Amino acid sequence: MQSLHDLHIWPLSTTRTALAVHLVWQGSDPDAFLDRVTDALAKTHGIANVTLQLERNPCDRAHADFSS
Numbered sequence: 001m002q003s004l005h006d007l008h009i010w011p012l013s014t015t016r017t018a019l020a021v022h023l024v025w026q027g028s029d030p031d032a033f034l035d036r037v038t039d040a041l042a043k044t045h046g047i048a049n050v051t052l053q054l055e056r057n058p059c060d061r062a063h064a065d066f067s068s
Contacts, residue, residue: 001025001033003058012049020051024058 007021019041027033034052041047 009047016049017045017047018049018051019047020053022053022055024056025054026056030054 002024004024005022007019009017009019012018023037025033034054037052038050041050
């Protein structure tokens with residue numbers, strides 16, 4: 001993952017949290033990448049309701065740079 005933008009996290013209830021984010025990503029297996037990210041969010045932060053949008057090119061709104 002190169003960068004992310006439009007990250008939103010909000011509670012659905014007292015026990016459930018949702019997350020939506022746009023990810024700039026250049027890999028070759030998007031399904032495996034999505035599985036790894038959603039599994040990590042569930043295990044690490046207990047977030048099971050996840051919406052990820054993969055983008056191939058950075059946009060002007062990308063704020064967090066993970067290339068280094």
